[in-house]
Amino acid sequence: xxxxxxxxxxxxREECGVFGVSATDGAAALVALGLHALQHRGQEAAGIxxxxxxxxxxxxxxxxxxxxxxxxxxxxxxxxxxxxxxxRYSTTGxxxxxxxxxxxxxxxxxxxxxxxxxxISNAMRLRRELVRRGSIFQSTSDTETIIHxxxxxxxxxxxxxxxxxxxxxxxxxxxxxxxPEGMIACRDPLGIRPLVMGKLGDAVIFASETVxxxxxxxxFVRAIEPGELVIVQGSEIRSIRPFAPxxxxxxxxxxxxxxxxxxxxxxxxxxxxxxxxxxxxxxxSPVDADLVIPVPDPGTPAAIGYAQQSGIPFELxxxxxxxxxxxxxxxxxxxxxxxxxxxxxxNRALIKGKRVILVDDSIVRGxxxxxxxxxxxxxxxxxxxxxxxSPPTRHSCFYGVDTPEREKLLAAKLDLxxxxxxxxxxxxxxxxxxxxxxxxxxAKRADVRxxxxxxxxxxxxxxxxxDHDEGSxxxxxxxLAERVI
Numbered sequence: 001x002x003x004x005x006x007x008x009x010x011x012x013r014e015e016c017g018v019f020g021v022s023a024t025d026g027a028a029a030l031v032a033l034g035l036h037a038l039q040h041r042g043q044e045a046a047g048i049x050x051x052x053x054x055x056x057x058x059x060x061x062x063x064x065x066x067x068x069x070x071x072x073x074x075x076x077x078x079x080x081x082x083x084x085x086x087x088r089y090s091t092t093g094x095x096x097x098x099x100x101x102x103x104x105x106x107x108x109x110x111x112x113x114x115x116x117x118x119x120i121s122n123a124m125r126l127r128r129e130l131v132r133r134g135s136i137f138q139s140t141s142d143t144e145t146i147i148h149x150x151x152x153x154x155x156x157x158x159x160x161x162x163x164x165x166x167x168x169x170x171x172x173x174x175x176x177x178x179x180p181e182g183m184i185a186c187r188d189p190l191g192i193r194p195l196v197m198g199k200l201g202d203a204v205i206f207a208s209e210t211v212x213x214x215x216x217x218x219x220f221v222r223a224i225e226p227g228e229l230v231i232v233q234g235s236e237i238r239s240i241r242p243f244a245p246x247x248x249x250x251x252x253x254x255x256x257x258x259x260x261x262x263x264x265x266x267x268x269x270x271x272x273x274x275x276x277x278x279x280x281x282x283x284x285s286p287v288d289a290d291l292v293i294p295v296p297d298p299g300t301p302a303a304i305g306y307a308q309q310s311g312i313p314f315e316l317x318x319x320x321x322x323x324x325x326x327x328x329x330x331x332x333x334x335x336x337x338x339x340x341x342x343x344x345x346x347n348r349a350l351i352k353g354k355r356v357i358l359v360d361d362s363i364v365r366g367x368x369x370x371x372x373x374x375x376x377x378x379x380x381x382x383x384x385x386x387x388x389x390s391p392p393t394r395h396s397c398f399y400g401v402d403t404p405e406r407e408k409l410l411a412a413k414l415d416l417x418x419x420x421x422x423x424x425x426x427x428x429x430x431x432x433x434x435x436x437x438x439x440x441x442x443a444k445r446a447d448v449r450x451x452x453x454x455x456x457x458x459x460x461x462x463x464x465x466x467d468h469d470e471g472s473x474x475x476x477x478x479x480l481a482e483r484v485i
Contacts, residue, residue, distance in 0.1 A: 016101070016400075017041030017208040018115040018195070020084035020176035022183045022232045024203035028078035030216055031085040032069040037215040038208055039065055040260060041117075042087035045100040049113040050080035051178055056111040060100040082183060084176045084206075086115040089402060099141040102178070107151050109158040113178040116143040117208055118193040118400040121171035122466035145169065159184075159231070163242045170463050172251075172399035174224070176206055182233035190462050191226030191248040192399050192453050194265060204232045209263040223266065226250075249462040251399065252452035255440060256390045257298050257361045258401075268440070271301050276439040277389045277431060278305025278359060285429035286310060287357055287385045293317035295360035295372055296344065302389035303359035317347050317356060318372070344375070352380035362390045363430075364403075366410035369423040377424070386423065388430040391457040398465050403456065433457055 017038030021027050028050050035046055046068055047060035057078050061068040065087065068074065086101035102115040120126075123142035126149065131137070135148045149165035150158070158179055166173075172192035177184040185206040187195050198205040198218035205218045213220050224230055227243040251258070254265055261271040281302065292314045294303035307314035321343055356376055363369050369386060376384045392411030397403040406412045410419055420428040433454065437443060442451050455461045 016086055016088045016115075016117045017212075018084065018086055018117050018174060018176050018206070019208070019212055020115070020178070020183055020185065020206040021200075022082050022204045023234065024081055024200065026075075027081050027083035028069075029075050030200075030203075030205075031083045032065060032075065033216050034205070034207055034212040035065045035069065035085045035087050037212040037260075038087050041208060041258065042089040045088045045097070046086065047088075047100045047102055047115075048078055048083060048085040049102040049104055049115075049178060050078040050083040051111070051113075051180070052080035056104060056113060056178070058102065058104055058113070060097060060102075062097060062100070082178060084113060084115050084178050084183070096140075098139045101141070101143060102176075103139065103141065103143055103147060105147045105151070107147075107158075109161075110180040111178075112147060112150065112158075114143060114146060115176045116146070117174045117195075118172035118188065119398060120145060120169045120173065121398045121463060121468065122169060123171075124467040125470065126168065146175075163229070167243070170466060172463075174208065182231060184229055184231050185224055186229040187224050187226050189227035189243040189246045190453070191250045192462070193251065194254055194259070195224040197221045197224055197230060202235065204237060206230075209259055210265075211260045211263040214262070220264070247449055247451075249450070249453040251401075252436070252440075252454045253390070253401065253456065256436075261301055273440060274301035274389065275305035275308070277436060278302030278307075279309035280305075280435045280439045281359070281387050281389055281429075281431045282306040282309035284432060284435050285387055287387075287427060289355040289357045289383065289385060291315045291317060291350070291354050292357045292359060293351075293376075295358055295368075296320040298361040299359045299389065302361065306357070306359050306387060312357065315347075315350055317351050317358075318375070319345050319347055321345075344372070346375045346379035348379045351376060353382055355383040355385070356381050357385045357387055358425075359387050359389060361388070362393055363388055363410055363419070363423075364393060365408055366419065366422050369425075373424050383426045384424075385427045386425045386429075388428070391430050391433045391436060391454075392419075393456050395456050395459045397456050398461070398468060399453065399455075399463075401456070 019031050019034035021030050028048055031048050045062045046065045049058040059074055084102055102113045104113045120142040123145045126145050130148045137144055146165050149168055150161045153161035153164040155161045155164050173188045174193040174195035175186050194208055196207055196210055198213035198220050200218040207213055210220050226248045227241055229240050231238050255273045259270045263270045289312055292303050292307040292312050294300040296318055304314055373384050393409055394411045396406050453462050
């Protein structure tokens, strides 16, 4: 049996990361480097598309960037000065090469390649209407809906067709589009998913996170604003805002977990914010203990903040091996259980007889937390307390995050006492939603619309959810949009 490591099964996952570059020699190699920096956003598949002034070239593959795009023959097969790339972890559409992005199509206006981070929450309704009108889909990805909307638009210019398509979709998207005329980068009107712009000499670069700019030696220019389209044609860069202004609602989980700690979002260091979250957690949920231990690696910055605020020593009580792949071969339950220790193992000499505080970023199903608490007890911990650097995840995400159905979320089924018992901890506490906003330098008020999308905690979804709300009406397409959990 091929099974995913149990520690990976119980984490929320960003759907993907995007990277694009315009006007530079060796564009494909630069995109490959950028995708390496974004690998944490999608580990299922990767792809790169280039344009050499006459033809588009694409290479897509299952698996990581390394092993697929670190080969000279692959990079040589992708000539051109314009390129975009994508790393994928699917939330909609099956796990198959046909869904790996960038997606490419020949339209009446010429070639059209698109890389998408996010999720279109009315894709099934749009797809049904497009199929009735004669569209033939080649993938089960929601992203392909955009291509068909562009192809069937009655507007004359490609840009107007693209804007027409965007005005018909709902949900979250950060997009990089390549056409013979140039490159377009855009974010949805609420800015739910991130996208930034940088420069490397004369080259313009777009990426999901600033860390990708750092890796290729580019200078950060600014974030693409919610509802903004940036068009790059040769040396010309222009910006348009075709949507009515709206109050932005970027995903709050970028600060909690998704973005790399060395990225900058809205002028805030992700690492510093996560330390501040840990410090606020220590203020809200103190406990008398001997050690503060992070659940590696996502819980580390928050654990440092918790330790510094509480005065309790920070220690690496769980050692993670960085040389274990995402999957491993397991012939049975016994070996599969032992396989947990391939990736994470208790630092027994440190833990024995100690009262420990485990700090993690979130609890989804609770299976990971249970295994970690059991690991601490087997190592001789006298007490095991768990502190979570986000509020309880009680609601599913429909904006490009791999979230289980709500009935599978531990916090949607059990109260705090029930969750504590389920993971066998001596105590369990989460940062409050007000405390999370405070750590971000904001105040969450009931009479003011929140600054972030925090729907996974509060159920306050910032957009309509057509496909979800229609339910049985889209049952015939359910297999096309089955979540990969």
